[in-house]
Amino acid sequence: MDRLDFGKKLIRIRKAKGLTQAEVAEKCNITIRTIQRIESGTVKPRSSTIKIISEFLEVDFFENSIQNSDFKNHTVLWYLKDIFNLKTNTMKKISILSASLFILTFIGINIFSTEAQSKSPNKQEEVILESQNKKINFSKEFDEFKVEGNFVFVTKNNKHGLMNLDGETIIPCEYDMFEVENNYVLTLKGNKRGLMNLDGKTIIPCEYDMFEVENNYVLTLKGNKRGLMNLDGKTIIPCEYDMFEVENNYVLTLKGNKRGLMNLDGKTIIPCEYDTMKFEEGVAIVTKNGKTKQIRI
Template sequence: MMENKSIGERITQLRQQAGLTQEELAIKCNVATRTIQRIEANQVSPRVYTLRILSEALGADLISTDQSATRNHSKGYVLLWYMRDLFNFKTNRMKKISILSTTALSLFLAIFLISGTSPEKEKSIRIEKPQSGIKVIYDENNKLELIEVVFSQLHSLDTLVQMQADLRKYDIELNYRMLNFTDEGLLKGIEYYASDGHSSGSAGIPKMKEQTFGFYFNYSGKKFNDNSFCIGNCWETNPKNSSN
């Protein structure tokens, strides 16, 4: 039976069944003809690498049944050989490219999923120059975290009145002590007072320029520009504010 044959006899039988000469098999496996001759004559015990390429060329598994070869190679060595062979495009080029492409895509997706489901990072309040108007930030539990109000030259009397109404929804009182407008009806200067019942203050600027004036209430418990409440030019390096 074929299982009782030596590895040399098995290779000879498989080669003949495939209709190959020793020279043709050697060319197909990219080895010397003398190597094929010595293996078939059982003069040498083929390495796992050689058995692998012979298996591919002859369409048979010569590795798992050749105990004389596999017992001399550790699992780590076999794994290393498979990895090296995977990048050898001289044989089964398209199959190996497909395997590598699938592996790379799987690794990319795994990294993406891991980064997206990593342990919860410490939340922080961004310290940056805000946009004009009202910004309200909630945490993941829908708890109010921050309210920012910023005045700019884009505001008209109507938008300022609307801001007062919107802030009442959050129990914030906003009073204007002085308002100046340009001929076009846009905000030129402002003095104002803000309070949430716990913190309050007033500030003003007679002529709006590039400064960012307004106020914020920080309810997150985290520091935001070193304050839980600020009114005035709050988004500068050293904000100036007036609070009561």
């Protein structure tokens, strides 16, 4: 043990016993200056001083010094040979060897088991969910299951999908989010929205910024432009208009500051080129460049 280590250990033990430097100096018949220099690591105490301090503090500093010195002088090979020398500390060495053999055996078994599993074909485990008194088998490939009514909402790698209670896939795990509303599934992929039915058929692909189902029609938004589709996925009005309003069987359209009129089959009745438009008993009264005219519809 060098002088710094000895000094640190002396400080630790002295304080643990609640003693001051002066008390140790007095009891060991050593000057307080000597104690201070020993604790600061300035000097290395003589063997006789170590012995006196050891006896007073009831700690054998001298023995620790010898043990540490011996430890530094022996090599790793020496200790390996000593472990197998059963003539000294026989039971202790047998215990060490037994524990080491057990650990090596355990590691070997685990390595062998891991290699065997990696070489064997992957057998997909099954998870059994009980819903409505019916046992359902689902593949453990999914991270989460959530049963709601007749459907199972599944999650895999943060993507969402939908299955029925027979374990058949309705919607694959490809969507960031979706919501079942009435008989339709509103889907979200990236920042784009789409629409599917409960048979897994795509009605509207995920390419719109927003849409709203209203009666039998879907109002779509792409960029800042609006359009209209039916629930069969057919485009009635492409996303080319700034605004439109469905009224009776007609669609009032707005493009720029110009107004027009279409029917629900997507046919243009009045092109978007008029400044104002109002209706009176089957007649559209329109203005363009300050001129007014009537268009029968």
